[in-house]
Amino acid sequence: MSGTPETSLPSTLHQALAALLGPSGLLTDTTDTAAFCTDWRALYHGRCAAVLRPASTEECAKAVALCHAHGVPMVPQGGNTSMVGGATPDDSGRAVVISTTRMKRVHSIDHADLTMTVDAGVTLKAAQDAAAAEGLFLPLSISSEGSADIGGVLATNAGGNNTVRYGNARELALGLEAVLPDGNVLNLMRRLRKDNTGYALRQLLIGAEGTLGIITRAVIQLQPAPRARETALCAVDSAAGALELFSAFRKQDPAAVVAFEFMSGTSMALVNRFIEGAGLPLSEPAPAYALVELSSPRAGDGLRSLMEDVLGEALESGLVSDAVLAESETQRNALWMLREEHAEAQKRAGASVKNDVSVPLAAIPTLITEATAACEALIPGIRVAPFGHIGDGNIHFNLVQPEQMDAAAFSARDHDIMDTVAEIVRRLGGSFSAEHGVGQLKTYMMPSWRGGAELESMRRIKNALDPQGLMNPGKIFPAA
Amino acid sequence: MSGTPETSLPSTLHQALAALLGPSGLLTDTTDTAAFCTDWRALYHGRCAAVLRPASTEECAKAVALCHAHGVPMVPQGGNTSMVGGATPDDSGRAVVISTTRMKRVHSIDHADLTMTVDAGVTLKAAQDAAAAEGLFLPLSISSEGSADIGGVLATNAGGNNTVRYGNARELALGLEAVLPDGNVLNLMRRLRKDNTGYALRQLLIGAEGTLGIITRAVIQLQPAPRARETALCAVDSAAGALELFSAFRKQDPAAVVAFEFMSGTSMALVNRFIEGAGLPLSEPAPAYALVELSSPRAGDGLRSLMEDVLGEALESGLVSDAVLAESETQRNALWMLREEHAEAQKRAGASVKNDVSVPLAAIPTLITEATAACEALIPGIRVAPFGHIGDGNIHFNLVQPEQMDAAAFSARDHDIMDTVAEIVRRLGGSFSAEHGVGQLKTYMMPSWRGGAELESMRRIKNALDPQGLMNPGKIFPAA
Numbered sequence: 001m002s003g004t005p006e007t008s009l010p011s012t013l014h015q016a017l018a019a020l021l022g023p024s025g026l027l028t029d030t031t032d033t034a035a036f037c038t039d040w041r042a043l044y045h046g047r048c049a050a051v052l053r054p055a056s057t058e059e060c061a062k063a064v065a066l067c068h069a070h071g072v073p074m075v076p077q078g079g080n081t082s083m084v085g086g087a088t089p090d091d092s093g094r095a096v097v098i099s100t101t102r103m104k105r106v107h108s109i110d111h112a113d114l115t116m117t118v119d120a121g122v123t124l125k126a127a128q129d130a131a132a133a134e135g136l137f138l139p140l141s142i143s144s145e146g147s148a149d150i151g152g153v154l155a156t157n158a159g160g161n162n163t164v165r166y167g168n169a170r171e172l173a174l175g176l177e178a179v180l181p182d183g184n185v186l187n188l189m190r191r192l193r194k195d196n197t198g199y200a201l202r203q204l205l206i207g208a209e210g211t212l213g214i215i216t217r218a219v220i221q222l223q224p225a226p227r228a229r230e231t232a233l234c235a236v237d238s239a240a241g242a243l244e245l246f247s248a249f250r251k252q253d254p255a256a257v258v259a260f261e262f263m264s265g266t267s268m269a270l271v272n273r274f275i276e277g278a279g280l281p282l283s284e285p286a287p288a289y290a291l292v293e294l295s296s297p298r299a300g301d302g303l304r305s306l307m308e309d310v311l312g313e314a315l316e317s318g319l320v321s322d323a324v325l326a327e328s329e330t331q332r333n334a335l336w337m338l339r340e341e342h343a344e345a346q347k348r349a350g351a352s353v354k355n356d357v358s359v360p361l362a363a364i365p366t367l368i369t370e371a372t373a374a375c376e377a378l379i380p381g382i383r384v385a386p387f388g389h390i391g392d393g394n395i396h397f398n399l400v401q402p403e404q405m406d407a408a409a410f411s412a413r414d415h416d417i418m419d420t421v422a423e424i425v426r427r428l429g430g431s432f433s434a435e436h437g438v439g440q441l442k443t444y445m446m447p448s449w450r451g452g453a454e455l456e457s458m459r460r461i462k463n464a465l466d467p468q469g470l471m472n473p474g475k476i477f478p479a480a
Numbered sequence: 481m482s483g484t485p486e487t488s489l490p491s492t493l494h495q496a497l498a499a500l501l502g503p504s505g506l507l508t509d510t511t512d513t514a515a516f517c518t519d520w521r522a523l524y525h526g527r528c529a530a531v532l533r534p535a536s537t538e539e540c541a542k543a544v545a546l547c548h549a550h551g552v553p554m555v556p557q558g559g560n561t562s563m564v565g566g567a568t569p570d571d572s573g574r575a576v577v578i579s580t581t582r583m584k585r586v587h588s589i590d591h592a593d594l595t596m597t598v599d600a601g602v603t604l605k606a607a608q609d610a611a612a613a614e615g616l617f618l619p620l621s622i623s624s625e626g627s628a629d630i631g632g633v634l635a636t637n638a639g640g641n642n643t644v645r646y647g648n649a650r651e652l653a654l655g656l657e658a659v660l661p662d663g664n665v666l667n668l669m670r671r672l673r674k675d676n677t678g679y680a681l682r683q684l685l686i687g688a689e690g691t692l693g694i695i696t697r698a699v700i701q702l703q704p705a706p707r708a709r710e711t712a713l714c715a716v717d718s719a720a721g722a723l724e725l726f727s728a729f730r731k732q733d734p735a736a737v738v739a740f741e742f743m744s745g746t747s748m749a750l751v752n753r754f755i756e757g758a759g760l761p762l763s764e765p766a767p768a769y770a771l772v773e774l775s776s777p778r779a780g781d782g783l784r785s786l787m788e789d790v791l792g793e794a795l796e797s798g799l800v801s802d803a804v805l806a807e808s809e810t811q812r813n814a815l816w817m818l819r820e821e822h823a824e825a826q827k828r829a830g831a832s833v834k835n836d837v838s839v840p841l842a843a844i845p846t847l848i849t850e851a852t853a854a855c856e857a858l859i860p861g862i863r864v865a866p867f868g869h870i871g872d873g874n875i876h877f878n879l880v881q882p883e884q885m886d887a888a889a890f891s892a893r894d895h896d897i898m899d900t901v902a903e904i905v906r907r908l909g910g911s912f913s914a915e916h917g918v919g920q921l922k923t924y925m926m927p928s929w930r931g932g933a934e935l936e937s938m939r940r941i942k943n944a945l946d947p948q949g950l951m952n953p954g955k956i957f958p959a960a
Contacts, residue, residue, distance in 0.1 A: 113840050163673060171647075185933060187934070190909060193874070196637050196914065197913050203680045203683030206680065207678075212679075243592070247592065250704070252777065254703060256778075297735075298782075298786070306778070358675060361592045361593045362592035429670060430672065435676055449677065453664040457666065457681055457945060464943065
């Protein structure tokens, strides 16, 4: 019966955790724990013995030490927004979920260092807002930023729209604190731009998807707030055209290009059709679009003339057939909405398969041409709807079911589609997961993509730091 | 007798290496090997069984596999410019030095990706020049760049003058190839800005000082060449003044500030006194100096007015008492010479002790005030001559012997001095080695600075990837 306590925790452990964490820190009733056991995409429906919600690093460390002593698997979870099932437990019911959501203090903002010290459970949006309130800028932006928290963002090395200028989450973390699988606390909270004193443990924990420990605090590098900004939506004839336009901007000033996004005509048409108020502000639909944003902390930095010079030349040469510049913050938001709603529009259009891939920049046009042809051959009528961060080589090569096809029948082909795209990506020297990570969904791809010395080295490190294999089991590594 | 073959290699190994590497790839005569056994600062005088000079990754991998099979320790060496004895063998004579200097191909430069693929043995200067020849810019610059090679630069995560803008070597490496301690090749040569597929092995190898493997190739991120540049030398009254000036520039545009260097009056006076042609281009000596360089890939980017606006305001407020702007490349080189010659001037002034430390930016003035007082109390007449990369928190807090003191007597106090400075750095949340690494010189500091879970995690990783402890033994880790 729903609501009945249903814990498989050893009773001594249960008692110790209850004493440590109190009633709001330990959830065992399935009505309370269910939401923690299903991922955001609803691909995985697991079970857990309990959800632990420590309120501090100290509580987290003690809870981990207790679980470690009892041999209980632990699944770290932040905002539970993984696209690959990276933060939910398997269905054995043996594991506990350790949620960071109660650790949500913004400790300090330092204007001399331009840094912010935050707990893992602070959402990315809350961290952005806290920086903005002090006239500073946290240059990491992802669709799930309202729910995703700093711990999860770092554990998965999140990317997003500003990677082209500021890098991934990895590049923004100056310091880190984590609870290791045995409950020891690794304190790497130094706020130093230069520190060459042994192995890059911070870098190792970032992107390890919680398999080596639970990130509990971080020092984040901030930037001065932008004082000038220019945003434009451009109609181009292909991904190659978008890439050429990106190169033209980057050649002028890579530091000014804070976002450069690609949208296929097919994907944009779905946004125009399914999202209310998302009309196309251009005279007619185009085969593809680029959304470019320039910004600078200097007011009067000549950004407008940079934008107009490059676009003027591109319009003259025919590289861009039409373009609209945002003249107000409202218009800017409207242009960004056209980009941000692609995932939602695809969801409304039916079943879809996501391929979060990256290739070297020069290979993007080939990727799109070849993968489009291959998918159309695989499933006639399939809607090939790629979009994404073309400036950093990351394309969400998404496929939407044919209009008349049964959704379940389409979804049953997901591995066929993923493998078809993946083989082209592999041939072009790319990656099968640019920013979403491996989680549970892509573990099966690891041996063929990261096999040999690479996967073996990862396994050795995992075994060295988590010999019992208790921390986020079933993620990254395929079953041996 | 000098020149006599003196190898302690097992004869089967000797034969196999000779067959693999040929006469120019295997040095066993002590007249040939001696230079590889002494570090650049001449702090360590080791011995080796042989020097191996593979000409390719394949030769390197086979040579490592042979040494591994025979249990022979291996010391990777690039340009042999370590400041901390990181690339030379101990005096047992058991180890071989594996030099990367024959692996020196620049494989390709990609204008779409702005990347360069190079062998480990390419010197940093040669790589910079190859990029410049294609109209691009490799934004890493260190004093030893004419000798230091890409492999060493990455193995030690080199910093230098442009870290404030472009980060350390770590931030520039998009791809890496390394030979692991057992001779397996780890190929991480993907040219991807985004790739979240497992542990950050590239990051782990960078900065591991050759203790986890030998870096053999890399993909380096380039930038468009600067089209505008402004350089100024400014007289200020203290490190606090220099820091305030840095903040004023950074507030306007952090992307424009490509270097911001601090020089104490004491250290500058040594340059003026000992370096020919290095006169001070200001009306009178000052307590301290800042060298600021702005640059942009955009021509006509308003850099001159940015420089003049900030300096004008600083002159008016008294923050800067005098300043000179470079009006030509010759003048720019003359200003940079005043910065680059500090190490040489200190060498000519007598014995010195180097402290390559970093602290959070806001703590720099306190560091300089307190460490100056402490060192002067320790050795009356000591010349406190700090300089360095104040914009990224890295000060070379160097001490020069008193004028009349015996050099050897001063050098005998080196640990006293290092420990005195280190304790202040520790209290301020800093690092005992900002960019030079640990090498042999600073292993003794690791337990007290990086002890507990941190050093334990590093040891576990080392044991996992190099269970026999053959790769660069005696570096980073203190004897157990």
